[in-house]
Amino acid sequence: MNDVSSPVKGFFAGSTRVTFANKATFHASLFVLALLILFSRRPDALLNAQFYAEDGTYWYADAYNYSWHCLFMPAAGYLHTVPRLVALFSLLFPFALAPLVMNLVALWFQILPIHIFLSSRFASIRFTTRAFCCILYLALPNSFEIHANTTNIQWHLALICCMVVLARPPETRLWKIFDIAMLVLASIDSPLGVPLVALAAAVWWFRREQGRLWALLALIPGTVIETCFLLFSHSRRDASNGASISRLVGILGGQIFMSSVVGMRTFIKFRSGDDRDLFVFQLIALTIGAVVVIYAIRYAPLELRLFIIFAAAVLAMALHRPLASSQSAPDQWAMLLIPGVGNRYYFLPMIAFLGSLVWMIGDSSAPSKIARYLAIGLMLLVPLGIYRDWQYKPFVDFKFSKQVEILEQSPPGTRVVIPIYPTSWKMELLKR
Numbered sequence: 001m002n003d004v005s006s007p008v009k010g011f012f013a014g015s016t017r018v019t020f021a022n023k024a025t026f027h028a029s030l031f032v033l034a035l036l037i038l039f040s041r042r043p044d045a046l047l048n049a050q051f052y053a054e055d056g057t058y059w060y061a062d063a064y065n066y067s068w069h070c071l072f073m074p075a076a077g078y079l080h081t082v083p084r085l086v087a088l089f090s091l092l093f094p095f096a097l098a099p100l101v102m103n104l105v106a107l108w109f110q111i112l113p114i115h116i117f118l119s120s121r122f123a124s125i126r127f128t129t130r131a132f133c134c135i136l137y138l139a140l141p142n143s144f145e146i147h148a149n150t151t152n153i154q155w156h157l158a159l160i161c162c163m164v165v166l167a168r169p170p171e172t173r174l175w176k177i178f179d180i181a182m183l184v185l186a187s188i189d190s191p192l193g194v195p196l197v198a199l200a201a202a203v204w205w206f207r208r209e210q211g212r213l214w215a216l217l218a219l220i221p222g223t224v225i226e227t228c229f230l231l232f233s234h235s236r237r238d239a240s241n242g243a244s245i246s247r248l249v250g251i252l253g254g255q256i257f258m259s260s261v262v263g264m265r266t267f268i269k270f271r272s273g274d275d276r277d278l279f280v281f282q283l284i285a286l287t288i289g290a291v292v293v294i295y296a297i298r299y300a301p302l303e304l305r306l307f308i309i310f311a312a313a314v315l316a317m318a319l320h321r322p323l324a325s326s327q328s329a330p331d332q333w334a335m336l337l338i339p340g341v342g343n344r345y346y347f348l349p350m351i352a353f354l355g356s357l358v359w360m361i362g363d364s365s366a367p368s369k370i371a372r373y374l375a376i377g378l379m380l381l382v383p384l385g386i387y388r389d390w391q392y393k394p395f396v397d398f399k400f401s402k403q404v405e406i407l408e409q410s411p412p413g414t415r416v417v418i419p420i421y422p423t424s425w426k427m428e429l430l431k432r
Helices: 005-011 020-041 054-072 081-090 095-117 127-138 150-166 173-187 193-207 210-232 245-262 264-271 275-299 302-320 332-336 343-362 369-389 400-409
Strands: 415-420 425-430
Touching: 020 095, 020 127, 054 081, 054 095, 054 150, 054 415, 054 425, 081 095, 081 150, 095 127, 095 150, 095 400, 127 343, 150 173, 150 193, 150 210, 150 302, 150 343, 173 193, 173 210, 193 210, 193 302, 245 264, 245 275, 245 302, 245 332, 245 343, 245 369, 264 275, 264 369, 275 302, 275 343, 275 369, 302 343, 343 369, 400 415
Parallel strands: none
Antiparallel strands: 415 425
C-alpha cells in the first residue's frame, strides 16, 4: 500500500487494522520528531523566546492595545488575519509566555504540511518519496526568515492550502472542515489568495470533481476582501523597486536555484569574489534551474506542474512590490540580491525546484536519462547546503524577562517601550 496506513501498520507491528488511535499516535510522534528537528536549527526560539519584528511591533502590540479591533487594521497594504488571531490567543497567557506561545503556533503551521503530505490524500506518491521530501522540507537551506515566527505564517499557510487544493478531495467530514478552514484563513490573511484562486480554478477545470469546486468557492470571498484592501487602503509604503535583468538573474540564479542547493552561506562565499565571476555563476545556475523547471512543466504530473506555476506566480507577485528592507534603504531588488534578505519570497519557488529534482530522479516514466543524471548531480550537492545552513543564528538577547518586569511594575496608563529583534525594532504597549 502507498497510503499512510502502510507506515502506520509498520509503526504498530502487531496491529491487524489501522484505527484512529493508531493514526493519532503516529501523527503525534511525527509532530514531536519534526518539532525536535526544527528546534535543533534554532533552539533559542523556544528556550529564550522573544518577539520578532512585526510579531511584537504590530501583532502583539495591536492585540494588547486595541483588542479584537486589530483584526481590521491593515499593514503593508493588506489584512494579516492569522498572525493577529495568534496574538489575540497569546493574550490568554501571561505576558512572559506570549512570545513562546506565538512561536509554538508558528511551528505548528510550519510542521502541518508534513502531516498532510504523509496522509492518504497523497497516496498516489510512494511513501518513501514523500518521506524524503518531508526531510528536505524540514532541512531546507536559505529559509531562516520563515522559521518559528508568526509574521511569516502566511508562507506556510499558502503551502498548506496549495497542498489541500492539489491533494485528493477530502472524503471525511474532518478533512472537509480542515480544508475549508485553511482556505478561508489563507484568503483573508494575505494577497496569496489570488494565485490560490487561480490554482483552485485550474484544478477544478482539469479534474471536474465537486470537492474541487468547494475549494475554489471557499477562497473567493476572502480574496476579494484582501484585494480591496490592497487596492484602496494605501497602507503599503512606497519603495523603489529597481528592477533590472541583471538583478533578476541574481535573484533567480543566486537566491533561488543556487542557494536552495548549496545553501545561503555557500552562496555568500561566491559573493566575496569578483562581481563578474559572480554574475557568471548566477547565470549558469539560472540556466540549469530553468532547464529543470521547464522540463518538469513539460513532463511532470499535472499536480507538480501546477505547483511550479503557482510558486512562480507567488514570486512574480512578491517581486512586483517587495518590501525587503527599511524605507531608507536603496532599491528593493538591490537588497534582494543580498543573501538572507527576503528569503521568505523564495520559499515556495525553492520547494518547487527541489520537488522537480525529486520527481526527475524517482519517476521511471521521465523520458530523459540525461535529465535524471542532472537531477542526481544537483541533489548530491544538497547535503552541503543543508549542513552549512542547518544552524540558524540565534536572536540578539534583549533580556525579555527584564522587560516583563518593567511592564508588570509600571502603573496602568504607562506607555512601555520594549526593544525586540531585529535591533532597530520596538514594541509599544499601553499598560492596562
